[in-house]
Amino acid sequence: MTPEPNSGLQLGPIGLPRRSTAVKATITTLGLLLLLTAIALQRGEIDIPLSRMLDTFLGRGTRLDHLVLIDHRLARLLVGAGIGCALGIAGALTQTIARNPIATPDILGVTTGASAFAVLVLVMPRLAESTLGISGRAALIPGAFVGAFLTTALILGISWRGGFDGYRLILVGLGVNALALAFTTWLLTKASIEEAAVATRWLSGSLEGVTITDIIPLFVTSLVIIFVCLFISGDLGALKLGRDVAKTLGVRTGRTEFIALALAVLAVAVTTAIAGPIAFVAFVAPQAAMRVFGSAGPPPIASGLLGAVLLVSADLFAMSLPVTLPVGVITAIFGAPFLLYILRHQHRRTRA
Amino acid sequence: MLKNPAIDLRNVSAGYHHREVLRNVDLQIPRSHITTIIGPNGCGKSTLLRTMGKLITPTTGEIHVNNRAIRAMKPRALAKNLALLPQSPSAPEGLTVRDLASRGRQPHRPWYRQWSPEDDEIINQALAATRLTDLADRPLDELSGGQRQRAWVAMVLTQETPTILLDEPTTHLDLAHSVEVLELVTRLCLDRGKTIVMVLHDLGLAARFSHNLVVTKEGRIVAEGKPSDLVNAPLLEEVFGLEAHVFDDPFDALPTVVPAGHV
Numbered sequence: 084m085t086p087e088p089n090s091g092l093q094l095g096p097i098g099l100p101r102r103s104t105a106v107k108a109t110i111t112t113l114g115l116l117l118l119l120t121a122i123a124l125q126r127g128e129i130d131i132p133l134s135r136m137l138d139t140f141l142g143r144g145t146r147l148d149h150l151v152l153i154d155h156r157l158a159r160l161l162v163g164a165g166i167g168c169a170l171g172i173a174g175a176l177t178q179t180i181a182r183n184p185i186a187t188p189d190i191l192g193v194t195t196g197a198s199a200f201a202v203l204v205l206v207m208p209r210l211a212e213s214t215l216g217i218s219g220r221a222a223l224i225p226g227a228f229v230g231a232f233l234t235t236a237l238i239l240g241i242s243w244r245g246g247f248d249g250y251r252l253i254l255v256g257l258g259v260n261a262l263a264l265a266f267t268t269w270l271l272t273k274a275s276i277e278e279a280a281v282a283t284r285w286l287s288g289s290l291e292g293v294t295i296t297d298i299i300p301l302f303v304t305s306l307v308i309i310f311v312c313l314f315i316s317g318d319l320g321a322l323k324l325g326r327d328v329a330k331t332l333g334v335r336t337g338r339t340e341f342i343a344l345a346l347a348v349l350a351v352a353v354t355t356a357i358a359g360p361i362a363f364v365a366f367v368a369p370q371a372a373m374r375v376f377g378s379a380g381p382p383p384i385a386s387g388l389l390g391a392v393l394l395v396s397a398d399l400f401a402m403s404l405p406v407t408l409p410v411g412v413i414t415a416i417f418g419a420p421f422l423l424y425i426l427r428h429q430h431r432r433t434r435a
Numbered sequence: 436m437l438k439n440p441a442i443d444l445r446n447v448s449a450g451y452h453h454r455e456v457l458r459n460v461d462l463q464i465p466r467s468h469i470t471t472i473i474g475p476n477g478c479g480k481s482t483l484l485r486t487m488g489k490l491i492t493p494t495t496g497e498i499h500v501n502n503r504a505i506r507a508m509k510p511r512a513l514a515k516n517l518a519l520l521p522q523s524p525s526a527p528e529g530l531t532v533r534d535l536a537s538r539g540r541q542p543h544r545p546w547y548r549q550w551s552p553e554d555d556e557i558i559n560q561a562l563a564a565t566r567l568t569d570l571a572d573r574p575l576d577e578l579s580g581g582q583r584q585r586a587w588v589a590m591v592l593t594q595e596t597p598t599i600l601l602d603e604p605t606t607h608l609d610l611a612h613s614v615e616v617l618e619l620v621t622r623l624c625l626d627r628g629k630t631i632v633m634v635l636h637d638l639g640l641a642a643r644f645s646h647n648l649v650v651t652k653e654g655r656i657v658a659e660g661k662p663s664d665l666v667n668a669p670l671l672e673e674v675f676g677l678e679a680h681v682f683d684d685p686f687d688a689l690p691t692v693v694p695a696g697h698v
Contacts, residue, residue: 091550100537100550182527314546321541323530327521331488332594333514333542379530379574 104377123160158295164391165301171390173350174365175381176343187366192260196234197227197355206274228352288361288411323380363418437463441630447496474651488519514542522602539593561592581612601633666690
């Protein structure tokens, strides 16, 4: 085996390790994102040639072109990429602190919890109005945040015994998931038919109907998450060696774990409020990033990049089908077999 | 009383969940020596080591490392003064030897500098000292137990602390690999002046590779001193309940323990 040349990059006080696998993977992923952007912008019912696209981006296009290109295609692309990125990072963070690939918000029911409370806000607008002071779509983010926070607290409260055990975590997650689903179902039965229809559509996890205004909360959230991730990346790297070792390396483990969890809860709340629950991106993206970027343990920022690629591709795939399917269905179809693979692999490792 | 000890414990009691494991321990660890804690299972050896490394907070008493109270030290400051390698640590799949070794730089790195040429230099030196330079880019899971343990020692070395605590560094290793790790530990002390405190199971290895032994029983320190003064049949009988012959080996004149083993 030829040793990988180890070197680094230095810019003033900033220093970064450089690994050839990670550099190649970053370039490839960014290239892929660019390609997906090109596809997403040109595909659709209306054919817009490149010259008109450029005109539109420079603000000289027709109103129709602007509507199709910016308000529709670009919005959907950016929202998809932003959600994928936030979910990918969220998954990497929770997988890192639990040292377990199964510990992601979508598998453990945090996403379902966020959805349940978002549905609560949707079907009981008066309750939202009286407690949050707002209602309608504006109340979705705080509603989802309360749900994500409560579910996380519940899962941690039941499963934490000075550490996470993989199987206890997934069992508790299953229970909490079932609880949140039951709550959602009950809410839907109580709702009027119109409200229930809106909520059900939203519950399938879709990028249909997202608007350019959704980008603002999403990008603010993503930027905050990325920045804080950079800030705690060294501590997270140490946590991959276990809590004890991390502590002996001077990491405030409790604080780092809390920050990581809070970021994950924030990501799940905001993305769920915008597009509904989208399964398996938070679970698959970090695991894929680990393999593609040649990293031991899930790399947060790289997981964000791959999350964006995964969700945008899944959405493009969903749009290209003869029947319109919400993107959440597509991610579930591709994500579930991967979960089974990881479970099987993990089981073998514990027995070996 | 030692003058200027590396670690100073005064009347320290500690335990887990209200169960007291250490009771009123007073102990001074000499600088640039190898001190080994021995004792029967469940006597508080690991607890003592982990309390020194602040993985456990004592219920009473005071611990000083380099004459500073660890209670008042920030985690990073302590990590620059004292390194602790817990028992059987585990690394994520695919982590390379170099990656692991570089983790020891963590307490010295600000968040925006995860790499620097000085770091590289220190990491290369640690890999050379643990004779892992040729295996630097191999994942840990491909190595033998002894090589893996040396990689963990490399991580502790890049932490560049004057004091290193090792919790059972030879667990799960066969005799040859155990000796290999302990020889490395000895070199760190003799060549670099590191203060070493470790917990060992094997009395023979402890007697051979230590300057100073600390014998614990039921959470108290029952004896302390040079292996040649300390290891004898009555002590083994009293502390371990073990009937054994102890004699000096003909080569190095170090105490050797042979269990009587009546059948």
